[in-house]
């Protein structure tokens with residue numbers, strides 16, 4: 001079992017996608033992803049979304065947009081958990 005909960009995973013997800021996360025944390029996140037289809041799908045979807053934005057816009061993702069994206073992800077996770 002991964003040591004991370006889905007909530008902890010989501011807290012680190014933003015840094016992970018920015019590739020700013022520590023190596024040991026990154027490994028924990030990847031372990032969680034391997035065990036948690038919910039989070040794996042979330043990361044896959046988010047990566048695809050981000051890469052679309054990055055293609056359109058060479059600058060880093062604007063913070064408000066990123067915040068909105070992360071919020072949407074968390075809402076989706078919560079509804080997937082049924083609570």
Ligand SMILES: [Zn+2]
Pocket residue numbers: 005006009032036038039
């Ligand atoms: Zn999870």
